[in-house]
Amino acid sequence: MEQSSQTPRPAPHRTCPRPTRRPRRIRPRPAPEVPVTPSPAATLSAPHAVAAATAERLTKSYGTGETRVVALDQVSVRFEAGRFTAIMGPSGSGKSTLMHCLAGLDSATEGHAWIGDTEITSLSDKQLTKLRRDRVGFVFQAFNLLPTLTAAENITLPMDIAGTKPDAAWLNQVIETVGLSGRLKHRPNQLSGGQQQRVAVARALASKPAIIFGDEPTGNLDSRAGAEVLQFLRNSVRELGQTVVMVTHDPMAAAYADRVVFLADGRVVDEMADPTAERVLDHMRRFEAVGRTS
Numbered sequence: 253m254e255q256s257s258q259t260p261r262p263a264p265h266r267t268c269p270r271p272t273r274r275p276r277r278i279r280p281r282p283a284p285e286v287p288v289t290p291s292p293a294a295t296l297s298a299p300h301a302v303a304a305a306t307a308e309r310l311t312k313s314y315g316t317g318e319t320r321v322v323a324l325d326q327v328s329v330r331f332e333a334g335r336f337t338a339i340m341g342p343s344g345s346g347k348s349t350l351m352h353c354l355a356g357l358d359s360a361t362e363g364h365a366w367i368g369d370t371e372i373t374s375l376s377d378k379q380l381t382k383l384r385r386d387r388v389g390f391v392f393q394a395f396n397l398l399p400t401l402t403a404a405e406n407i408t409l410p411m412d413i414a415g416t417k418p419d420a421a422w423l424n425q426v427i428e429t430v431g432l433s434g435r436l437k438h439r440p441n442q443l444s445g446g447q448q449q450r451v452a453v454a455r456a457l458a459s460k461p462a463i464i465f466g467d468e469p470t471g472n473l474d475s476r477a478g479a480e481v482l483q484f485l486r487n488s489v490r491e492l493g494q495t496v497v498m499v500t501h502d503p504m505a506a507a508y509a510d511r512v513v514f515l516a517d518g519r520v521v522d523e524m525a526d527p528t529a530e531r532v533l534d535h536m537r538r539f540e541a542v543g544r545t546s
């Protein structure tokens with residue numbers, strides 16, 4: 253590397269005393285202290301990273317008395333901005349409930365959830381609707397595209413409904429990233445399942461949301477189409493700086509993520525950084541073995 257020819261600038265010489273300033277009032281930021289007790293989630297997360305979504309002692313129960321089911325039991329976890337996280341765990345462990353409570357699709361019984369710095373557990377229904385529209389993208393197992401609209405129209409539909417204009421440069425970048433440039437005029441029935449899900453991914457990305465939640469986004473796809481969609485989600489994180497949180501049962505899908513958070517019985521029980529399919533599978537096998545013996 254070339255050395256700079258510039259000489260270092262000397263420190264400014266003060267000739268007069270510094271004027272006395274009123275001390276600046278530092279307003280406490282209502283940022284969540286998460287997790288309150290150090291958990292595996294805290295130890296693997298970069299300490300300085302910005303959280304795109306946070307849960308603090310989030311509890312969700314259904315029913316009362318003998319029929320009460322605790323779907324989430326004091327879950328504290330943070331999802332950093334610009335990262336791809338998979339949520340895994342056995343059926344009924346609370347994956348979808350956690351995602352729904354974090355995305356403002358369902359309300360928690362106790363505890364707190366944030367999208368960025370906004371505490372969503374204290375918002376009204378109207379405020380939640382606006383937050384979901386403006387700051388959250390969703391990709392579900394079913395593609396949920398409107399059959400009468402073209403791919404391009406489906407992608408911009410949420411923004412058209414909201415009356416906002418898409419950022420053209422961003423939209424082009426999204427469409428290129430998900431590889432849809434040649435398919436924009438096609439209607440859903442003229443597209444393969446994988447292409448339809450890529451339209452759904454582009455639709456989720458179009459408004460530059462703070463975070464995208466995916467609930468088994470490749471659950472309805474064959475392995476090749478699933479791999480394509482996962483690669484596009486991966487690219488959206490790497491190339492567009494998006495944040496993605498995805499619920500999956502599939503170790504191959506989880507391997508596309510930067511981190512896997514494992515749930516069991518409504519609690520975060522472990523996590524893994526830089527997962528590979530083999531390590532995730534191994535972890536699941538060991539976990540099942542422990543579950544059988546306990």
Ligand SMILES: Nc1ncnc2c1ncn2[C@@H]1O[C@H](COP(=O)(O)OP(=O)(O)OP(=O)(O)O)[C@@H](O)[C@H]1O
Pocket residue numbers: 314315321322323341342343344345346347348349350
């Ligand atoms: N609306 C509801 N009413 C009653 N119980 C519910 C409701 N929704 C979820 N549950 C229960 O909460 C628990 C967690 O459910 P959740 O759907 O979050 O699990 P999951 O890990 O996503 O499961 P799966 O992998 O099978 O989709 C389960 O015991 C489930 O039966």
